[in-house]
Amino acid sequence: MSSDANIPAPALPPLAPGTLYLVATPIGNMEDITLRAIRTLRECDLVAAEDTRRTGHLLRHFDINRRMVSCFAHNERRRSEEILRLLQSGGKVALVSDAGTPGISDPGARLVRGAIDAGLRVESVPGPCALVAGLVASGLPTDEFHFVGFLPNKSGQRARELDRLLALPGTLVLYESPYRVEKLLGELVVKAPARQVVLAREMSKRHEEYLRGLPAELARVWSERPRKGEFVVMIDGGDGLAAEVPPAPAEQEPA
Numbered sequence: 001m002s003s004d005a006n007i008p009a010p011a012l013p014p015l016a017p018g019t020l021y022l023v024a025t026p027i028g029n030m031e032d033i034t035l036r037a038i039r040t041l042r043e044c045d046l047v048a049a050e051d052t053r054r055t056g057h058l059l060r061h062f063d064i065n066r067r068m069v070s071c072f073a074h075n076e077r078r079r080s081e082e083i084l085r086l087l088q089s090g091g092k093v094a095l096v097s098d099a100g101t102p103g104i105s106d107p108g109a110r111l112v113r114g115a116i117d118a119g120l121r122v123e124s125v126p127g128p129c130a131l132v133a134g135l136v137a138s139g140l141p142t143d144e145f146h147f148v149g150f151l152p153n154k155s156g157q158r159a160r161e162l163d164r165l166l167a168l169p170g171t172l173v174l175y176e177s178p179y180r181v182e183k184l185l186g187e188l189v190v191k192a193p194a195r196q197v198v199l200a201r202e203m204s205k206r207h208e209e210y211l212r213g214l215p216a217e218l219a220r221v222w223s224e225r226p227r228k229g230e231f232v233v234m235i236d237g238g239d240g241l242a243a244e245v246p247p248a249p250a251e252q253e254p255a
């Protein structure tokens, strides 16, 4: 890499017409935005945002003034059609979610599929993503991992899904609401008592912390001081073994 200040930096190519840019944005700390994300937001024709108020705040922070439309779970189908039309006429569109990488437990997949099917160009503008940030700081293996976003809410579905996931090899990575972390720890005490768990909380923010331990240890820590904020939960891999529920005691042979 050249460090000669006299050599001008190569001019970056302008944004390509008819391209959908998937722009990752900070998950807490504004300093985590990339230079390319800023340039893409500044030079695109339209910002499609999960929440225009939140993205408006981000754009103002970086002194960017672009036209915005909302694109969230309940209008993604209709909005995708409008955005595809703009792309087909040569427009440059940046898709952003509230935080992190669009399409990861956030809207985006439908629009991306539509753009690809229409023969349009799609480019990632990579950057923050809570799952990657949590996994790499967890200390758990990163060579094989399974990410499933949020677990279902309904107890039957949730228990079945957890059993299925705990039987997989590799580190399990979940997003969890602060209101359900305690419930999840209780489930893990029963279903995976010997697995190491890491709770990555409020990453890149003032109260960032990593709680590591067995489910019962973390459940005790939580009961002493429940935490607030955003969490990524990592669970050590099961090596393909079924959930480690202690075996039922063997039946006594009648004497």
Ligand code: SAM
Residues within 6 Å of the ligand: 027, 028, 097, 099, 100, 101, 102, 103, 104, 105, 106, 128, 129, 130, 131, 174, 175, 176, 177, 200, 201, 202, 203, 204, 205, 230, 231, 232
């Ligand atoms: N698209 C985002 C990404 O790339 O990470 C994730 C969106 S999902 C709706 C939001 C969830 O991500 C939160 O409920 C939490 O589980 C996790 N999350 C987001 N920011 C976080 C942070 N700063 N620290 C810990 N977890 C975070």
